[in-house]
Amino acid sequence: MTKSVMIVGVGGQGSLLASKLLGAVLLNEGYDVKVSEVHGMSQRGGSVETYVRFGDKVYSPIISKGEADYILSFEKLEAARFSEYLKKGGEIIVNTQEIDPMPVITGAAIYPGNILDELIGKGVKVDAIDALELAEKAGSAKAVNIVLLARFAKKFDIPYEKWIAAIEKAVAPKFVEMNKKAFKMGYEL
Amino acid sequence: MKKLMIGNEAVSRGLYEGGIKVVSSYPGTPSTEITEFLAKYDDIKSEWAPNEKVGAEVAFGASLAGVRSACAMKHVGLNVAADPLFTLSYTGVNGGLVICVADDPAMHSSQNEQDSRHYAIAAKVPMLEPSDSEEAYEFSKAAFDISEKFDTPVILRMCTRVAHSQSIVETGERVEIPDKPYVKNGAKFIMVPANAIKRHVVVEERTAKLKEYAETCPFNRVETGGTDIGIITSGTSYQYVKEVFGDKVSVLKIGMPNPLPEKLILDFAAKVKKLYVIEELDPIIETHCRNLGLKPIGKELFSPLGEFSQETIAKAFGKPLKETVKTDTAVPVRPPMMCAGCPHRGLYYTLAKNKVTVIGDIGCYTLGAQPPLCAVDSTLCMGASVSGLHGFLKANDKAANKTVAVIGDSTFMHSGITGLVNIAYNCTNATVIILDNSITGMTGHQQNPTTGYNIKGDPAGKVDLESLCRAIGIRRVRVVDPYDLKACDTAVKEELAAEEPSVIISRRPCVLLKYVKTAPPLKVNKEKCRSCKKCMTLGCPAVSFKEGKAHIDATLCVGCEVCKGLCPFGAIEKEGE
Numbered sequence: 001m002t003k004s005v006m007i008v009g010v011g012g013q014g015s016l017l018a019s020k021l022l023g024a025v026l027l028n029e030g031y032d033v034k035v036s037e038v039h040g041m042s043q044r045g046g047s048v049e050t051y052v053r054f055g056d057k058v059y060s061p062i063i064s065k066g067e068a069d070y071i072l073s074f075e076k077l078e079a080a081r082f083s084e085y086l087k088k089g090g091e092i093i094v095n096t097q098e099i100d101p102m103p104v105i106t107g108a109a110i111y112p113g114n115i116l117d118e119l120i121g122k123g124v125k126v127d128a129i130d131a132l133e134l135a136e137k138a139g140s141a142k143a144v145n146i147v148l149l150a151r152f153a154k155k156f157d158i159p160y161e162k163w164i165a166a167i168e169k170a171v172a173p174k175f176v177e178m179n180k181k182a183f184k185m186g187y188e189l
Numbered sequence: 190m191k192k193l194m195i196g197n198e199a200v201s202r203g204l205y206e207g208g209i210k211v212v213s214s215y216p217g218t219p220s221t222e223i224t225e226f227l228a229k230y231d232d233i234k235s236e237w238a239p240n241e242k243v244g245a246e247v248a249f250g251a252s253l254a255g256v257r258s259a260c261a262m263k264h265v266g267l268n269v270a271a272d273p274l275f276t277l278s279y280t281g282v283n284g285g286l287v288i289c290v291a292d293d294p295a296m297h298s299s300q301n302e303q304d305s306r307h308y309a310i311a312a313k314v315p316m317l318e319p320s321d322s323e324e325a326y327e328f329s330k331a332a333f334d335i336s337e338k339f340d341t342p343v344i345l346r347m348c349t350r351v352a353h354s355q356s357i358v359e360t361g362e363r364v365e366i367p368d369k370p371y372v373k374n375g376a377k378f379i380m381v382p383a384n385a386i387k388r389h390v391v392v393e394e395r396t397a398k399l400k401e402y403a404e405t406c407p408f409n410r411v412e413t414g415g416t417d418i419g420i421i422t423s424g425t426s427y428q429y430v431k432e433v434f435g436d437k438v439s440v441l442k443i444g445m446p447n448p449l450p451e452k453l454i455l456d457f458a459a460k461v462k463k464l465y466v467i468e469e470l471d472p473i474i475e476t477h478c479r480n481l482g483l484k485p486i487g488k489e490l491f492s493p494l495g496e497f498s499q500e501t502i503a504k505a506f507g508k509p510l511k512e513t514v515k516t517d518t519a520v521p522v523r524p525p526m527m528c529a530g531c532p533h534r535g536l537y538y539t540l541a542k543n544k545v546t547v548i549g550d551i552g553c554y555t556l557g558a559q560p561p562l563c564a565v566d567s568t569l570c571m572g573a574s575v576s577g578l579h580g581f582l583k584a585n586d587k588a589a590n591k592t593v594a595v596i597g598d599s600t601f602m603h604s605g606i607t608g609l610v611n612i613a614y615n616c617t618n619a620t621v622i623i624l625d626n627s628i629t630g631m632t633g634h635q636q637n638p639t640t641g642y643n644i645k646g647d648p649a650g651k652v653d654l655e656s657l658c659r660a661i662g663i664r665r666v667r668v669v670d671p672y673d674l675k676a677c678d679t680a681v682k683e684e685l686a687a688e689e690p691s692v693i694i695s696r697r698p699c700v701l702l703k704y705v706k707t708a709p710p711l712k713v714n715k716e717k718c719r720s721c722k723k724c725m726t727l728g729c730p731a732v733s734f735k736e737g738k739a740h741i742d743a744t745l746c747v748g749c750e751v752c753k754g755l756c757p758f759g760a761i762e763k764e765g766e
Contacts, residue, residue: 012528027357039218044525065510083513099730107725122516
């Protein structure tokens, strides 16, 4: 049975690293894995979505509407934007940080502040955390991706050490300690 | 070794193991990483070329000299390299030659969604098309053998979802291919009419042989799954078909879309009750089927627009859609935009403020078209800003004092120079602005001939833009710092007014470059802020309006001070002011 995880956020928030780590850990567990990334134009502050799929045999690298077991959202509005992709009974893990998109900045639109409540009201399982605060405590606002990945990792039966090993392998040496700290904070939250 | 690789890394691994020795490419999403990964191998000569035509010709030269070579480009890059491609088909190769081209259905990062398979047909060269990383690796490795066996360049066609999806690849070892001797052979390599007439005959004979090969080529395969439904498919569409149907339908998976097999398709069609062709973009396989007298269901059910998914297939076959949850509240769109501190912003602000018509080009700076700046009037293709401006002014010379071209440093190297030569030669009173951010930005920071570094980051030749423009014959060449709004305003006004062609070089390195030191974030003094929203007209993602006052997001602001220079009330301050 193929499981689907969608990683969404704003271009520049580090979804590529999160999907790389997740892919490496799942491969190590013996799964067939496919990860679909976003490059180029869409990375420049736009909405980005990365798909991670794993199971015995995975064909499609992408996730269609109503298929995601989990949505990992680095930003609140993006969780709402991609909620359509969530499977019935699926779960959204979301960073409560708000990043205004350009139409909100220019005043052409309003940032819908209570959008998570609306999703909860519709029966969606939402796990909302302030990942930015934890990332800053760990040493960098950029570690939001690692904090959220850790929160997500806890829902799986994969030992903590294996995630840490993946971080040590994938991250540049000078950022390893900070990312390990961020992972620990997200995991122990 | 088993490894997760994006398709582009798998291509590079396949080419590497296949014995490649020279690669020359121009970056372009979604093809860029093929060459970047190749550059990691020390036993390959890897280079960024100024454009795709140069890259393809470098690969030709290396092949002529007797080694296996390649070039990589995005789909529109093949338009630029089309000239060498069509005659390379006639000359054939000495060392194997692979042209990797990556299509971008759904235009994730492109100006059109042309289908590169047309090129393989038109140039009469074989094309391979993988559907995941494993195949990308395998096909790339085999492409050199096909190239040398049939004496032809081979096109490897990727698409975004194969190029940028990771899947598992089992890699092997590099084969050491001895260099072939270079032997002068004018009849094969000097394409003057007398020789080319004879080579065309060879091309037709080769096509006949390739058609025969297509019947048994291991990359075209039948997966039997009953006789009710038969689906002919290729590339990423194959994965979606398998996702929906598994082994419940029969599939003819095409890995070599040119030339297409005939007997294999007719045999497959004869064994199934209903025949479908599922392919993204244009009906290439479908048209081939129709030419064979078959009547498959194709484009009437599967759109020529955009990319597919398992949902596309499920929907077309009337399968129930998955249950979804959607918010009732509208979610504002989040289009891509210029980064906080982007050096292009100050220049664009100046152009918008002066109500200048801007003939634009391809790169990060195309984002200047977005609100609130809305500072770009056209974007066509690489280099079209400079030559387009010339045409615009030929049609209406009165527009010379309010029209400019903007083009990035890398794009100017790619195909802006010839346009500037045209301006100097055919004399228009044009103002060309080179947005020099010292890198090829949009594709993810590749070096180019103006940066002084090569693909490996080692010091290299460096084109001096000012000297180049002067040598072309432009006498008015000036440099401005786009963070300095006053200097930008003066430069734009003076050069638009000048009665001769001029070039403004707007120079500041991309703020995302590792060596660029950013300043601490600025803040808004709420007492001084009079809510005039002037700072908001810059369209900086770090500047917003909260509780009736301007607000600067400290996590995004890089302290470029462009907004500070704009605020009439001195309300934007540095930390500690």
